[in-house]
Amino acid sequence: MDNEREVDQATRRAFFDQVRRHTGIAMSERKWTLLEGRLRRRVRELALPGYRDYLHVLEAKPEEVRDFIDLVTTNETSFFRTPRIWEYFAGQFLPRWFETHGGTPLRVWSAAASSGEEAYTVAMLCEEFRERHPAFRYRILATDIGDAILRKAAAAHYQGRSIEGLRQTHPDLLARYFSATDDGFVAAPALRANVTFRKHNLHEAARDIGTMDVTLLRNVLIYFDAAGQQAVLENVRRAMAPDGVLIVGESESLSRFDMGFAFEQPLIYRNEVRP
Ligand SMILES: C[S@@+](CC[C@H](N)C(=O)[O-])C[C@H]1O[C@@H](n2cnc3c(N)ncnc32)[C@H](O)[C@@H]1O
Incomplete structure (x- = not known):
């Protein structure tokens, strides 16, 4: 060789x-x-x-x-990656959403889901919110381009660093939403029931994705050049509701793109485009 x-x-x-x-x-x-x-x-x-x-x-x-x-592809990810985002999602976004939308299901897209930790983080926070607000409903679509990583995500079975991270930051949620297996932990049916996994290439039109209220597009734009980032952002925006929230990764910013995403807070943008 x-x-x-x-x-x-x-x-x-x-x-x-x-x-x-x-x-x-x-x-x-x-x-x-x-x-x-x-x-x-x-x-x-x-x-x-x-x-x-x-x-x-x-x-x-x-x-x-x-x-x-x-x-x-690089599949690095973790539960509760970038804690500030999750503080925003649980502390600001969900209460505001529920106040204005009541029982209308919240649609969340984990758009480069990797092994699923991001989608299950959303699911845990939504389940916690639902405990306090039983009328709250949500659905999560998790997509990625990798077949093998999607199979891992759908199996919802975690070990090693992934579980250790969750144990350190949220031991209560680990105990509530995961059960031990012979060699790791598996997510509870209640979490898995609200998450659908599907293969999707972000460079292709997002026609079958639906309309999303929150899109997590984190730590994937960094792999594309400027033209590729712009094309992906356009595809993603077309699958977002007016006023839908887009969340990007820590080293990603939309400041050089002018395409209808308004800055809300660092890493958090709002879709300003009306159909
Ligand atoms: C570093 S991981 C990020 C995972 C998660 N979003 C996070 O922030 O922790 C990047 C993921 O993007 C996926 N990816 C790369 N190119 C893609 C594309 N064109 N369409 C969809 N997913 C892609 C990879 O397969 C990988 O799982």
Whole structure:
């Protein structure tokens, strides 16, 4: 098999093109070491002589694209990631929403859901709110481009760092909404009942997504270039209710885009566009 030095620039470029074509993720030469590390295992698994042969497999076998996408995406996430967002959601957004909408179901979209911690964080906070306001209703749609990570999310089975993080920050919620298994913890049926997982590429029109009151688009824009970010934001906005709230990740900002999202608070925007 090729070693790193033997992978020529044309081959590296061809891989970057494949990544962009299938995910919209923009990678530059600086990312080759990262990408090469991820590809190496697959090239060995398929017993291919080198990376160029894997490019041929990608062209010849469309089903390999699924594994390729799983390989090249970064799925880092955690429960209650960026605590300020969750303080806003539970402390400001939900009470205001319930006051103005009553029992109309709140529609939340976790738009790059990874292994599901974000969606189940929303579900835990909504369940807690419903305890105090039984008329409150909600539905969560969680989407991602990766098949393997979506299967993990739907299984709702967590171990290691993920569970340790939740135990440290919210031991009460861990006890209430998860039960122990032989090798981890699984989310309670009450949480899972309100979350639907579906494959969706943010670069494609969000026609079958519906209309969302809250969209979490966190820690995914950073992987796209400016044109890609703009295209994704336009797709996402078309799937949002007027006055719907968009929440982005800690190192993401919409300040350079002028497309109808009004700044509310850092990381939190409101859809100003009327149909
Ligand atoms: C770093 S994780 C962020 C997870 C979660 N939103 C968070 O903030 O903790 C980024 C996720 O975006 C997904 N992703 C990357 N490109 C995508 C695309 N074009 N469409 C949908 N999801 C994508 C990846 O598969 C990955 O699970």
